Amino acid sequence: MPRFALAPAVRATAAPPIPKAKAWGPVYAASAAARTAPLLDLSQGVPGTPPDARVLAALADVAGTFEAAKYGAILGEPGLRAGLAAELRVKYGLDDGALTADDVAITTGCNMAFLNLLMILCEPNTSSVLIPLPSYFNHAMSLSLQSVVADYIPADPSAGFQPSLAAARAILERGTRAVNGREVTPRAIVLVTPNNPTGAVYAPDTLKQWYTLAQEFNIPLVLDETYRDFVDAPHRLFEEPDWRDTLVTLGSFSKGYRLPGHRLGSITAGPELLQQVATVLDCMQICPPRTAQLAITPLLPALRGDLAAGNAAIAARRSLFERVVSAVPGWRVVSSGGYFAYVQFPAAYRERADALGLKAGESVGSEAVARALGERCGVVTLPGAFFMPPLEDAAVWDAIPEGDALRADQWIRFAIANVSDETIAQLGPRLAQLNALLGL
Numbered sequence: 001m002p003r004f005a006l007a008p009a010v011r012a013t014a015a016p017p018i019p020k021a022k023a024w025g026p027v028y029a030a031s032a033a034a035r036t037a038p039l040l041d042l043s044q045g046v047p048g049t050p051p052d053a054r055v056l057a058a059l060a061d062v063a064g065t066f067e068a069a070k071y072g073a074i075l076g077e078p079g080l081r082a083g084l085a086a087e088l089r090v091k092y093g094l095d096d097g098a099l100t101a102d103d104v105a106i107t108t109g110c111n112m113a114f115l116n117l118l119m120i121l122c123e124p125n126t127s128s129v130l131i132p133l134p135s136y137f138n139h140a141m142s143l144s145l146q147s148v149v150a151d152y153i154p155a156d157p158s159a160g161f162q163p164s165l166a167a168a169r170a171i172l173e174r175g176t177r178a179v180n181g182r183e184v185t186p187r188a189i190v191l192v193t194p195n196n197p198t199g200a201v202y203a204p205d206t207l208k209q210w211y212t213l214a215q216e217f218n219i220p221l222v223l224d225e226t227y228r229d230f231v232d233a234p235h236r237l238f239e240e241p242d243w244r245d246t247l248v249t250l251g252s253f254s255k256g257y258r259l260p261g262h263r264l265g266s267i268t269a270g271p272e273l274l275q276q277v278a279t280v281l282d283c284m285q286i287c288p289p290r291t292a293q294l295a296i297t298p299l300l301p302a303l304r305g306d307l308a309a310g311n312a313a314i315a316a317r318r319s320l321f322e323r324v325v326s327a328v329p330g331w332r333v334v335s336s337g338g339y340f341a342y343v344q345f346p347a348a349y350r351e352r353a354d355a356l357g358l359k360a361g362e363s364v365g366s367e368a369v370a371r372a373l374g375e376r377c378g379v380v381t382l383p384g385a386f387f388m389p390p391l392e393d394a395a396v397w398d399a400i401p402e403g404d405a406l407r408a409d410q411w412i413r414f415a416i417a418n419v420s421d422e423t424i425a426q427l428g429p430r431l432a433q434l435n436a437l438l439g440l
Helices: 018-022 024-029 053-063 078-092 110-121 137-145 165-174 204-216 271-284 290-326 347-351 366-377 394-398 404-408 421-437
Strands: 104-107 127-133 149-156 177-179 182-192 221-224 247-252 265-268 332-337 340-344 411-415
Touching: 018 024, 024 366, 053 290, 078 104, 078 290, 104 110, 104 271, 110 127, 110 137, 110 182, 110 221, 110 247, 110 265, 110 271, 127 137, 127 165, 137 149, 149 165, 149 182, 149 404, 165 182, 165 204, 182 204, 204 221, 290 332, 290 340, 290 421, 366 411, 366 421
Parallel strands: 127 149, 127 182, 182 221, 221 247
Antiparallel strands: 104 265, 177 182, 247 265, 332 340, 340 411
């Protein structure tokens, strides 16, 4: 044990959950079944194919240069900021003046972009942020690290995990509330679309309603659009003449451009906010990684076809996944989009606690099912419980309007981008195998 104190907010933050799920794979790999049926890892949202060959060649060319080894601009290379602004104008069908390089900052990944925003928008111990539930665990972890309370917006399973606008309004109308002896006030609405973990895509008209709600309560609407390259028409909010007063969007080069190891993300917001972003980023990153910035900047227009092909391939794989899963009795795809699908396991599993190795009185939830699927059938996924607060935390759940349906904890997240169509085809027999093991 260290002989020094650690920050309470860090100690109170949940550990990253993916390693816990990854540990189920080696258990299966050591079994006799693994000799003929290889492990299928559908746990993490990572690209399954390399970047475009032109990008790889440019990375190799740039990496060995003196220029790439120097410090760069805090908010990113001017050429990349201008280039990304141009790509966003194409994506959203905008005129030249609607979004410019001055509205774009480059960050060391999208998670850093989110943490940066929290530091700017939220005073520790007095702030809350509205986020969808189920929630991306890195968002929840970042809130915890900054001593910011999560005000969870329940996403309705019966509506394809669309977040409840009415519940969000109730939270905002409630206003300042006491949490663990502290008075906290909502400071922002954060949505992820296409969503992680559920894959749910929020329609443009729906996002306009969220934008209007944020305006009404004078708080920012932050859209994490890490997976925007996998939808054709994300929204029309940049067409609003005053969008810079309310809207902040986050982006990533990790998914569409398939560069997760090079850690490039973005913030799109008004220049006034980006001035504050620069202050924080100077202390966090000094500058984003230069090699990837310099390599990809001149290629962006030429890569539009690659992005379109990637979108089509992922869409086809999601369609295949839905057909495969839906053919297995009791299993149902509730929502899908981007890299993910959220799947409900058979209700009959609730009566199979003994077969799942649970103790008497323990209820069957997503973690028990995901663990059995990984250790016994060789399919590693993430249980829905990893994207929710602990079910036994009554104080948190009691503060969630309309949250009861989610406490059923009967969903598992499958990541489908990092595997082949052949792997997806093997999934059906594995799900059927788990059904058989549990006596269905």
